[in-house]
Amino acid sequence: xxxxxxxxxxxxxxxxxxxxxxxxxxxxxxxxxxxxxxxxxxxxxxxxxxxx
Amino acid sequence: xxxxxxxxxxxxxxxxxxxxxxxxxxxxxxxxxxxxxxxxxxxxxxxxxxxxxxxxxxxxxxxxxxxxxxxxxxxxxxxxxxxxxxxxxxxxxxxxxxxxxxxxxxxxxxxxxxxxxxxxxxxxxxxxxxxxxxxxxxxxxxxxxxxxxxxxxxxxxxxxxxxxxxxxxxxxxxxxxxxxxxxxxxxxxxxxxxxxxxxxxxxxxxxxxxxxxxxxxxxxxxxxxxxxxxxxxxxxxxxxxxxxxxxxxxxxxxxxxxxxxx
Numbered sequence: 001x002x003x004x005x006x007x008x009x010x011x012x013x014x015x016x017x018x019x020x021x022x023x024x025x026x027x028x029x030x031x032x033x034x035x036x037x038x039x040x041x042x043x044x045x046x047x048x049x050x051x052x
Numbered sequence: 053x054x055x056x057x058x059x060x061x062x063x064x065x066x067x068x069x070x071x072x073x074x075x076x077x078x079x080x081x082x083x084x085x086x087x088x089x090x091x092x093x094x095x096x097x098x099x100x101x102x103x104x105x106x107x108x109x110x111x112x113x114x115x116x117x118x119x120x121x122x123x124x125x126x127x128x129x130x131x132x133x134x135x136x137x138x139x140x141x142x143x144x145x146x147x148x149x150x151x152x153x154x155x156x157x158x159x160x161x162x163x164x165x166x167x168x169x170x171x172x173x174x175x176x177x178x179x180x181x182x183x184x185x186x187x188x189x190x191x192x193x194x195x196x197x198x199x200x201x202x203x204x205x206x207x208x209x210x211x212x213x214x215x216x217x218x219x220x221x222x223x224x225x226x227x228x229x230x231x232x233x234x235x236x237x238x239x240x241x242x243x244x245x246x247x248x249x250x251x252x253x254x255x256x257x258x259x260x261x262x263x264x265x266x267x268x269x270x271x272x273x274x275x276x277x278x279x280x281x282x283x284x285x286x287x288x289x290x291x292x293x294x295x296x297x298x299x300x301x302x303x304x305x306x307x308x309x310x311x312x313x314x
Contacts, residue, residue: 037081042204
């Protein structure tokens with residue numbers, strides 16, 4: 001399973017931060033956006049790795 | 053996204069889009085011998101590049117097709133967003149009629165190979181959602197059930213935020229952020245492995261805390277201390293022996309997960 005997370009941050013100082021659209025909040029936020037591959041068997045979810 | 057993206061990423065490597073990162077991750081997983089039953093992703097990642105990588109690796113995949121894509125079936129073209137209108141038999145001519153909504157439809161989008169498409173509309177959804185699977189033998193129920201596993205990742209992100217503070221790192225350097233996410237991902241295996249079949253991951257710390265309070269030695273209780281006026285000592289994880297035992301269990305859990313992943 002491949003998905004991405006929106007890690008919302010405060011301020012523009014952290015490295016790699018960008019304006020992203022948050023579907024949860026319905027607006028653009030300053031956030032990090034790692035792409036996370038995961039493994040699931042239908043009951044548990046295990047994030048295997050992540051790349052920024 | 054506001055502003056013009058730069059040619060370089062923050063760590064001075066070439067800038068990569070999310071789709072390119074997904075392709076790199078799929079290649080990485082293939083090189084390390086991951087053999088999933090199917091690869092599942094959102095509508096954003098359903099692009100020709102990702103599908104070609106998966107076809108080359110001979111891996112079945114599931115995704116969600118966007119409503120404005122052209123589907124071709126028996127020399128008839130239709131878009132998923134027009135599916136309800138075209139599937140209405142009395143108002144549409146037979147030549148332009150789409151397959152019935154209650155069944156899966158075999159189609160062949162350009163460059164993707166044969167796929168099986170279904171249309172789902174839940175009560176809260178304003179528009180039709182069209183999950184798609186690479187295997188034309190998959191029926192509607194199988195595609196719907198497997199695509200439903202995608203919620204597990206959303207739940208996982210939410211749990212890691214609420215339980216383990218995925219968003220709470222205030223460091224500015226990218227390396228510190230990466231270390232934080234890696235530690236949180238590793239720590240998430242503990243409640244995942246400890247949760248019972250009938251409880252969620254979020255209920256595990258509460259149960260373990262209650263268990264620790266019940267088994268606490270005399271003189272210790274939640275929020276109490278032996279000294280008068282001192283700051284209250286919380287009793288979260290039980291005795292030191294219990295904590296050590298739980299660390300051993302956690303190590304076994306991580307090994308169990310690593311074994312099952314590989």
